[in-house]
Amino acid sequence: MADCIFCKIASGEIPNVKIVYEDEATMAFLDLNPQAPVHALVIPRRHIDRLTAAEDGDTELLGKLQLTAAKTAKLLKVEGAFRLVTNNGKGAGQSVDHLHYHLLGGRKMLWPPG
């Protein structure tokens, strides 16, 4: 997608992105504006607007995203305690319309989240 910042990150067009993990279908990189000592974003390389825009044909990709999140948690050494969350839609706080999971860790997580 032409104007999508995460598509540009996925294709390597944006410099200074701190990539934690990548494979042919997914990638994880550090958030520009971290909300916890560890804050990574886990995305599919292919553009999907949000989780509710995913289709049956995306089943394998969504599974890979979960595994990428787990691998990223291990690489960032927060595998014992982290939160994985997606903001689906503007009302939930989604500001970038390319499916992404926030992986947050390194501090005590509050519940319920704000």
Ligand code: 5GP
């Ligand atoms: P959302 O608000 O859509 O759930 O999350 C979008 C996230 O993307 C925010 O946490 C924001 O800090 C992050 N973000 C936006 N633009 C960039 C960017 O160009 N690079 C990186 N690394 N993170 C970004």
Ligand code: ZN
């Ligand atoms: Zn995109």
